[in-house]
Amino acid sequence: MRIGIGMLGLGTVGSEVYRLVQEGRDEISRRLDATLEVVAVAVRDPSRVRACSVPESLLRPTPESVVRDPDVDLVVELMGGIEPAREAVTHALRARKPVVTANKALLAEHGTELFELCDRRRTEIAFEAAVGGAVPIVRTLRLSLAADRVERLVAIINGTTNYVLGSMAEGRSYPEALAEAQRLGYAEADPRLDVEGHDAAQKLALLIGLAFGAPLHWSAVPTIGIGHLTPADLSHAAELSHCVKLLARAERRTGQGRLAVRVGPHLVPRGSLLASVSGANNAVLLDSRAAGPSVLVGRGAGGLATAAAVVADMIDVARRIVAGSAGIGPYLWASGPLPFADLDEEVERAYLRISVQDRPGVLGRLTTLLGEHRVSIASLVQRGHQVDPVDVVLLTHPCRVRDLRLALEAIAKDECVLEPPCWLPILEA
Amino acid sequence: MRIGIGMLGLGTVGSEVYRLVQEGRDEISRRLDATLEVVAVAVRDPSRVRACSVPESLLRPTPESVVRDPDVDLVVELMGGIEPAREAVTHALRARKPVVTANKALLAEHGTELFELCDRRRTEIAFEAAVGGAVPIVRTLRLSLAADRVERLVAIINGTTNYVLGSMAEGRSYPEALAEAQRLGYAEADPRLDVEGHDAAQKLALLIGLAFGAPLHWSAVPTIGIGHLTPADLSHAAELSHCVKLLARAERRTGQGRLAVRVGPHLVPRGSLLASVSGANNAVLLDSRAAGPSVLVGRGAGGLATAAAVVADMIDVARRIVAGSAGIGPYLWASGPLPFADLDEEVERAYLRISVQDRPGVLGRLTTLLGEHRVSIASLVQRGHQVDPVDVVLLTHPCRVRDLRLALEAIAKDECVLEPPCWLPILEA
Numbered sequence: 069m070r071i072g073i074g075m076l077g078l079g080t081v082g083s084e085v086y087r088l089v090q091e092g093r094d095e096i097s098r099r100l101d102a103t104l105e106v107v108a109v110a111v112r113d114p115s116r117v118r119a120c121s122v123p124e125s126l127l128r129p130t131p132e133s134v135v136r137d138p139d140v141d142l143v144v145e146l147m148g149g150i151e152p153a154r155e156a157v158t159h160a161l162r163a164r165k166p167v168v169t170a171n172k173a174l175l176a177e178h179g180t181e182l183f184e185l186c187d188r189r190r191t192e193i194a195f196e197a198a199v200g201g202a203v204p205i206v207r208t209l210r211l212s213l214a215a216d217r218v219e220r221l222v223a224i225i226n227g228t229t230n231y232v233l234g235s236m237a238e239g240r241s242y243p244e245a246l247a248e249a250q251r252l253g254y255a256e257a258d259p260r261l262d263v264e265g266h267d268a269a270q271k272l273a274l275l276i277g278l279a280f281g282a283p284l285h286w287s288a289v290p291t292i293g294i295g296h297l298t299p300a301d302l303s304h305a306a307e308l309s310h311c312v313k314l315l316a317r318a319e320r321r322t323g324q325g326r327l328a329v330r331v332g333p334h335l336v337p338r339g340s341l342l343a344s345v346s347g348a349n350n351a352v353l354l355d356s357r358a359a360g361p362s363v364l365v366g367r368g369a370g371g372l373a374t375a376a377a378v379v380a381d382m383i384d385v386a387r388r389i390v391a392g393s394a395g396i397g398p399y400l401w402a403s404g405p406l407p408f409a410d411l412d413e414e415v416e417r418a419y420l421r422i423s424v425q426d427r428p429g430v431l432g433r434l435t436t437l438l439g440e441h442r443v444s445i446a447s448l449v450q451r452g453h454q455v456d457p458v459d460v461v462l463l464t465h466p467c468r469v470r471d472l473r474l475a476l477e478a479i480a481k482d483e484c485v486l487e488p489p490c491w492l493p494i495l496e497a
Numbered sequence: 498m499r500i501g502i503g504m505l506g507l508g509t510v511g512s513e514v515y516r517l518v519q520e521g522r523d524e525i526s527r528r529l530d531a532t533l534e535v536v537a538v539a540v541r542d543p544s545r546v547r548a549c550s551v552p553e554s555l556l557r558p559t560p561e562s563v564v565r566d567p568d569v570d571l572v573v574e575l576m577g578g579i580e581p582a583r584e585a586v587t588h589a590l591r592a593r594k595p596v597v598t599a600n601k602a603l604l605a606e607h608g609t610e611l612f613e614l615c616d617r618r619r620t621e622i623a624f625e626a627a628v629g630g631a632v633p634i635v636r637t638l639r640l641s642l643a644a645d646r647v648e649r650l651v652a653i654i655n656g657t658t659n660y661v662l663g664s665m666a667e668g669r670s671y672p673e674a675l676a677e678a679q680r681l682g683y684a685e686a687d688p689r690l691d692v693e694g695h696d697a698a699q700k701l702a703l704l705i706g707l708a709f710g711a712p713l714h715w716s717a718v719p720t721i722g723i724g725h726l727t728p729a730d731l732s733h734a735a736e737l738s739h740c741v742k743l744l745a746r747a748e749r750r751t752g753q754g755r756l757a758v759r760v761g762p763h764l765v766p767r768g769s770l771l772a773s774v775s776g777a778n779n780a781v782l783l784d785s786r787a788a789g790p791s792v793l794v795g796r797g798a799g800g801l802a803t804a805a806a807v808v809a810d811m812i813d814v815a816r817r818i819v820a821g822s823a824g825i826g827p828y829l830w831a832s833g834p835l836p837f838a839d840l841d842e843e844v845e846r847a848y849l850r851i852s853v854q855d856r857p858g859v860l861g862r863l864t865t866l867l868g869e870h871r872v873s874i875a876s877l878v879q880r881g882h883q884v885d886p887v888d889v890v891l892l893t894h895p896c897r898v899r900d901l902r903l904a905l906e907a908i909a910k911d912e913c914v915l916e917p918p919c920w921l922p923i924l925e926a
Contacts, residue, residue, distance in 0.1 A: 215808030366791030379644030
């Protein structure tokens, strides 16, 4: 049997996908009992196709012509961006042609409608490559944990910020570290989506959909970026045997039937598995009722790793085409929406850095204000002496977030406090 | 649609599987578009069924009666052991009823014939629970890496030895640590299969089949256990910033088209991800041509974690039954057998502990013998002075294993050397 592949886009990932399918031809046929054959490729500008050896006869000027081609059984969308990807994918799914995509932005914006379309038309959209790069998290959530109940998901799913934070831990300033990441290709020319945490929020929303079965738009995820962190935060954390990671978290608060969701920088204890995830790697920690805790770690991005995830999805979907089956069960299987927990009600330990003018009495006022708000201090260190500003670094005992927030609002008004305090939650192991 | 489940065995895992299917009924139905219904359960002694609420009307005296039941669409084998499990599973597959099993021993002995039977009859045997407990390694190798080429697989897949080594690192002797593991339920009454490395070899052989597509009997895996290690080895390793782990390894030696395969204790650098896998956890590090390095970590065993993996496999297989599809492509897809690399030709760094009588000249003779065999010393420490015996602890530069082996054979003949030297390879990051 021959499965006709229609590709949309032939950039870095698309070229690698084409190459993997061609070079892996024999092995894929043996593993699949069928042949994957690329029969049409939509490219915006055929004259610019150079990087790979796609025969000119396969090139098509528009995504529609590929999707409508009767020889195309499976559509591989690698254009990126929202339009015309959304339109092409929608057409394919309506025609009951399954889709494989690496397009996180598309799924973040239109995932719910595309998933509902799949469920209605009994077809499927596979997107392992869209979240977590080479980390097989989509498959693990959809298949391995199908009989389990995820209680907690904590992920490092933005390679750019992980790289930048690691670089800052070595003493570089935020702008230096970011420039370095851009030079190495780990950060976009416009890095805001990454460093402000929105890329992580988009991926987290997709993972929450898979783990908890309910749709969620990423813009609803409370999100804090890393732009306010200084190298001093990284070195204070290191002295306290922690490192700083941008984490995407979703945790059931079982008493309330609610989900505590957020993206932001955290202190992570140095001995933990997440702390050892360095550079542009990604990791997902899952805590499930039956399976217990588990961690998946791998490359977060890169054309070849992404292409391998795409081709694995193609083989997986092709198996179902060969078998004449359609779809893989509903995407959104929860019986109702997922109410969020109030983050103000969370109880957690925190790291605080408060930049102050070193004047008599200032430390007393800070600690008094914290105490008045029921924030109990586990340790306090004053960095620097008789220089302005000095950093007062505190670790708290577990405290209610609302109390801490109100305490910090009061502290920020103190005349000796020079900028808004920096506050990072501490991840419990 | 209703999928009839026939269970073979109702021990710890079987009872948990039954409970998960009952309690998860609604959610499984929503995720599957079908209902899983246990319609028959084979138990050896019906009078002893107490742990769970299986209605008496479902109990059957023999596996055959369950497998032959026309209401049974899917067979879940949880009896353990070889017979009568092999016979029942064979009957089921011949009748094109897919099988889910957690029976590592069965697959280790008869996997190749069962896989061939599946391929011939176009049905399937799912066994995520048989290897690596809650670590989704079977699915990752079969699906996520289907388009990739695994270059290296290094696994901690025996929770017993990992627990015992961790306990010895805290200063306990080998017998103390083993007794403790038995008390906690991490080790069998007869621990030989675990501590001699054979359990790890069985699992490695299965993983090699999945990763490289060729059958392999576990007894062909060169295997060394942990019984010869002393607490001193663990503390020497710790002083050298390493820990000791029983590793199962399979690595392509690309120049030769061969696979270097072995099970045995290794020194692992402390900062690495595998070093942080503690207690009875399991971990698999994969290095693939396209996806790069990745690591999966999770609980290695436990009735509930195993049951969750079994039910996930049931849902996965049931999806294909619902879709009317059969099988998931060949198990053994390699074009030929896998020739082994000669371990004697491997080049690696090593840890050596040589117990000697502290006499003048002994150290000179040891280092001379190593040098004569082209084994270059990176560091040498003598533990103890003027007490017998003293431990000479060496780390070598990379050397050929054959040279090292011959050097140690010569050293073992020295009159001052009290016991065969302890030699552990060092895992390169």
